[in-house]
Amino acid sequence: MIEDLLKHYNEPTIATVCSHSSLQIFDGARKEGFKTLGIALKKPPKFYDAFPLAKPDEFMVVERYSEIADRRNELIRQDAIVIPHGSFVEYMGAERFRELEVPTFGNRKVLEWESDRKKERQWLEGAGITMPAQYSLDEVDRPVIVKYHGAKGGSSFFIANNREEIEKRVDTTQEFTIQEFVPGTRYYIHYFYSPISEDGYRLSKGTLEVLGIDRRVESNIDEIYRLGSINELAKLGINPSFVVTGNLPLVLRESLLPKVFEMGEKVVEESLKLFGGVIGPFCLETICTEDLEFKVFEISARIVAGTNLFISGSPYADLIEKGLSTGKRIAKEIRKAMDEGRLDEVVT
Amino acid sequence: MIEDLLKHYNEPTIATVCSHSSLQIFDGARKEGFKTLGIALKKPPKFYDAFPLAKPDEFMVVERYSEIADRRNELIRQDAIVIPHGSFVEYMGAERFRELEVPTFGNRKVLEWESDRKKERQWLEGAGITMPAQYSLDEVDRPVIVKYHGAKGGSSFFIANNREEIEKRVDTTQEFTIQEFVPGTRYYIHYFYSPISEDGYRLSKGTLEVLGIDRRVESNIDEIYRLGSINELAKLGINPSFVVTGNLPLVLRESLLPKVFEMGEKVVEESLKLFGGVIGPFCLETICTEDLEFKVFEISARIVAGTNLFISGSPYADLIEKGLSTGKRIAKEIRKAMDEGRLDEVVT
Amino acid sequence: MIEDLLKHYNEPTIATVCSHSSLQIFDGARKEGFKTLGIALKKPPKFYDAFPLAKPDEFMVVERYSEIADRRNELIRQDAIVIPHGSFVEYMGAERFRELEVPTFGNRKVLEWESDRKKERQWLEGAGITMPAQYSLDEVDRPVIVKYHGAKGGSSFFIANNREEIEKRVDTTQEFTIQEFVPGTRYYIHYFYSPISEDGYRLSKGTLEVLGIDRRVESNIDEIYRLGSINELAKLGINPSFVVTGNLPLVLRESLLPKVFEMGEKVVEESLKLFGGVIGPFCLETICTEDLEFKVFEISARIVAGTNLFISGSPYADLIEKGLSTGKRIAKEIRKAMDEGRLDEVVT
Incomplete structure (x- = not known):
């Protein structure tokens, strides 16, 4: 179904719900030359006026988030590709989101593996990741x-x-x-898995990147x-x-990077086996112990708000491309997939 | 008086006391093409030699800060516009600063509302801001x-x-x-109110921006x-x-930005009623509770030292103009006011 | 010996062990146009593939770190200049590192003063630095x-x-x-001492810079x-x-910068007396007390991992040259020394 739609897509519009990491997503999309569409509740949020570089070209105003599904034709008419984020999924409801008949960046099958604590544990422990007991x-x-x-x-x-x-x-x-x-110190590691890239840290299929690391600030x-x-x-x-009220930026000891990539690699490989792969950005939420071992207490299988720190690059992303944000990385992935006629491999 | 002086101003020199956020102020002024003047106690601070991009073009050396008032003619001869910061006001004394007969960026009437805890509470609570009881x-x-x-x-x-x-x-x-x-987590939000801008987040008069957020590091x-x-x-x-010994950078959950702008908006609107407006940078010092509500425990009605983190931009400022600092924002405001013959609206 | 080698150096290759701050060192070296060589244990680390801008041009694979000394000819053939970092010295052993007959950036005599707690105290207290009792x-x-x-x-x-x-x-x-x-708050201050620069914060010989400040994140x-x-x-x-598991970025109150530079100055001057000077990057690990006094509990006499935060500049380095990292600063020092035929003053 989605695949059929994609065949008629010419110039995608990047669309997302106006919250969570939308400023970054729109900023990144604009940097890659995409049109942008903000999905807003009741009215366009005024605060966008304060950030001209991130303000979407257009808004689609809905009375309630469930309405998004009903207005799929409007979205499709604009060749919209929806970028999911935590609030998007939460506001719409995981169930409803999964059934949204609009092309969505990433693999929507990941939702059932991530939202259920048991399946999440099955995925991560199956990948050989250590979780808290x-x-x-x-x-x-x-x-x-x-x-x-x-x-x-x-x-x-x-x-x-x-x-x-x-x-x-x-x-x-x-x-x-x-x-x-x-006991330990928390690191939230921002990964990006591309099934269509060949240059870089190679997996059985595609490549893995680390774009940044943050720590969540939790109240109280x-x-x-x-x-x-x-x-x-x-x-x-x-x-x-x-x-969670916000985030602060961190770097990890460089000698831990091999472990960081191994963890990411195992999580992606297992996801390929289980459901076709966690495509695009994901985050391992870890505690680094005094023995310099990581315990992963959760995975977020899409862009996390901690990436908002790195809208103009991070100590990691800048070693890939100066000024690269996760929002821009998503846009680049879509651009590359378009150019190569492989949109259906990153959009579902 | 100040208004008369301004009529003869041709090419302003940006002047401030060599402390607090002066590196940033000078760096920003230079980026906008202004001459810069550092007011130094006893002798020019040697540490400026280590930061060539922020070193002022000239120094005015004073034996004590009170001398600044006596040497106003020197300042005026150079078309000086003084940028106040926390140390400037503290070193000179609020009383003396208020009476300084040299054009000063911002509204000096704000001083009496900010330095008196009762009037501060009257202003903020009058604006509908929640403060700690x-x-x-x-x-x-x-x-x-x-x-x-x-x-x-x-x-x-x-x-x-x-x-x-x-x-x-x-x-x-x-x-x-x-x-x-x-109980909660602290966020120090850096706002900028421009009475002369029209593009952006509009208020009854002028516009409001958020340029960054920090957390103060307090010893012990x-x-x-x-x-x-x-x-x-x-x-x-x-x-x-x-x-306060320093600052670290933060971002807030994007879903809190509407509240952040509403708070800023209410504070500016109330300030317009009470004393003609808090012009330029100000900072709300907040605690974000577990209910995602802000309590504001203080306002700083000028550039705060936390902006020093963002000398080359912030995750917020970069969505307005890449690399924008509060120092540069001040310089841009003065430039715009000059160009439009409205210097008296931002300098008092 | 090393001096004789340097006479035949034409186009240096920047070499270091693939850990600690190597991404930054290679990134900085490449930005200054140097060839780069990564010394890797067993095999080239795969994670470098994820950071194309920091991946060294070539790898030298060793079975154990002690092998580096045996393979000095390979290094010298490539005009290698070795950049020491904490892991490099630790992995090879301080003794063996000191005797490595390959040109090394910085003054290798510093090792004996830094690795022995008594001599470290003699150096710092001799310089007039306050340490914890x-x-x-x-x-x-x-x-x-x-x-x-x-x-x-x-x-x-x-x-x-x-x-x-x-x-x-x-x-x-x-x-x-x-x-x-x-009791207080920790600031790890990243200095750079150049014995061959004349512009900037002048010492009895050369100049002193501050390139950044971090706080180490310690588990648990x-x-x-x-x-x-x-x-x-x-x-x-x-x-x-x-x-230590990682680092987070900080700035200090600007009014403390005079003290920061005085401390750095005294440490360098004393090092010049004791052993010819702590050349290149060093870090004072301080606690800033409620009286705004610094107590220095340790010195690291080479690049520290906290600089990894600032791969694209810092709130301090950006006032020297936009985007300057410590890795790039090292490369610039070597370039300048090469150009002026003074390599032996910064490489030992």
Whole structure:
């Protein structure tokens, strides 16, 4: 179906929902000469006026996000290729997004593997990635982090030191996972997998890049030490929360780059086996321990907001092409696929 | 008076005190083709020799900062426009600065609204901004931060969990404010208000921009967790301090940008009503809570040192003009005002 | 010996071990038009394929790092100048590195002053630098950090509040140092000393630059507060570690730059007296206290990994030359020395 549509595409318009990493996506698309279309709720967001280089050429205003599916013809008429991001998927609903009959950058099959914690673990552990251990309630013998399923942005995670603490705090009406708390420092690594490139770090098919690294800034956990330890604060009724509010830029020790690429490579190879490959940008969310080992606690299978730090390049991307952002990298991938008549290999 | 002076200005010289953000101000002014003048205490600072692109064309050496007022003729002879920054105002004294009879970028009336905690609160709350709650001693029912008036750089702030702790620690010979301690993560947002621009994010008059975001690095609070919790350390006689030593770069979730611009918009509109407007750069110093709400604990009504991170652009400024710094933005504003014969609208 | 070799050098090849800051070193060398050679263990690292702008022109594959010395003729045949970095020296062994008969950028005499904690202290304190106080076991009257000698990357440091805690934890079979724990915020300042430049911040001979500032990210200490205070965690058997995993970018208050340059100046001047000078990049690892004083806890006398953040410039380097990295700065120094027939003044 999508493949048939693509055959008639001449000059794609890059379209996405006006949130998350849309400024970067539009900026990157414009740098590669694409037309751009912003999908906006109720009205075009005024804040775009403040960023002329990232303002899309046109807006499609919807009353609710579910409307996007109904207005697919408008999108297709403009040769639109939709770039998914975290808010796009969340606002529309994963189910509905998966069935959106508009050409979408990346492999939409990744959604079912990423949104279900069990399948995510199957994918990553199948790839040979080390994840934090998972416990049942009576196995807990060390500090753990308790995560509710479908919890948004970490607002309802909590940390516990033993079984008693969990029992005291846990909301048993919800499904939850008990994960080992891994002491270390967090690195969110921005990868890009191209199934159609041949130059670079070669995989069984295509190439792998690293475009940047960030650390998420989580409220209130990341500054709560200013008031006391989380154990002291629990007694005052103040509990830590893990809501992502922003990002800060990082680099990793260069001697860890071989491991970083091996992890990415294994994740892509496994994805090729499982569902045809995680195409385009993805992010491994890692903790680097004192033994310089990575534990991956999550994967995001599309552009992450941490890439917004690197709109004009990063210490990694600049070694590929000066000033390269993930948004621009997506646009370049689409351009190359168009030029080579292989759009159906990166757009589904 | 200043207006009369401006009528005779031909080719302005950008002047500021050699500290705070002066490297950036001079670098920006030079990029826009202005002559530059550094006001230095005792002798030109040697460190400028290390930064050839930011070294001012000339220095004016003063024995004490109060001398600047006496030497106004020298400044005016060079068509000097003075760029105020935090150290400039602090070194000279707010009173003396306000009366300096040399054309100054921005609206000097802002000083009285910003330097007095009560008027600052009147301005911000009048604009509909949420600030941390303020308590009298017997209202305290949660963690608070106690701030002495006129305290420099936070060296004498302290955190307390209840009334008893405050009474035990507070120096009652000084005036102080008791502020709610808001758990969350800090974002210092760099705005720029232009009363003479028409393109961009429009206000009732002029436009608003966001040029960058930083987090201040405060000594010793920001690394004190390495030694223990602040409560444990209090018992060892080690107390937290809040002295700004530097800055690190951040971005915010893109979905918060509408709120960021609304806050800026309301602050400018209120300032237009109260005193003719906060012209040029200003900074809202915020805490982003786990509910993704901002509480503004302070405003700086001029260029802040956090902009020094972004001397060659930021993830926000680069979407306006690649490589734009706040220093350069100031210079562009002066250039535009000159070209349009409207210098008196941005210089007072 | 090395001097004789240099007389026959025509077109140098920049060579280094493929780790630590090698991407930056090669990128910088290529920007200045040099050929590049990567020294790799067992095989060329695949990750270089992902960074085409930093991939060296050729590789020299060794079975073990000690082999580098044996293969000096191959290096010399290519007019190789070796750029030392932390991993290079560590992998080869300081002793063996010092005796490597291949031209090396910088003054290899610095090694003995830097690798021995006593001589390091003699150098820095001799220069008038303030270091954290050092105690014998019975002098301890405040929080201290206990450092084993030759400990790699801080994995075995520990923090203690008093003599009893040290006695309980210390491994007395190893040599160790007891250092005052200085509350404050860490700044790792990247200097560059050129003995052959005349323009800039002048020293008794040559010039001094500041190219950037970072903060090291240490695992697990830097995020351990997320789980509790280090004292609480000690009771659970979880101890802090200080293993460097990466870096984040910072700027310092501009008013501290005079102190920053004075420290660098004194360190260079003392090094000129002691051993002919710390040539090229070096880093002072500092804590900035609440009194805005710096305490220097260590010096690295070569390129540090924190410079990897600034592969395309920094808020400091961009005021010297837009886009300048430490890697590029090294290449420019070699180019200038070549052009002026003074290679022996920067290569030993």
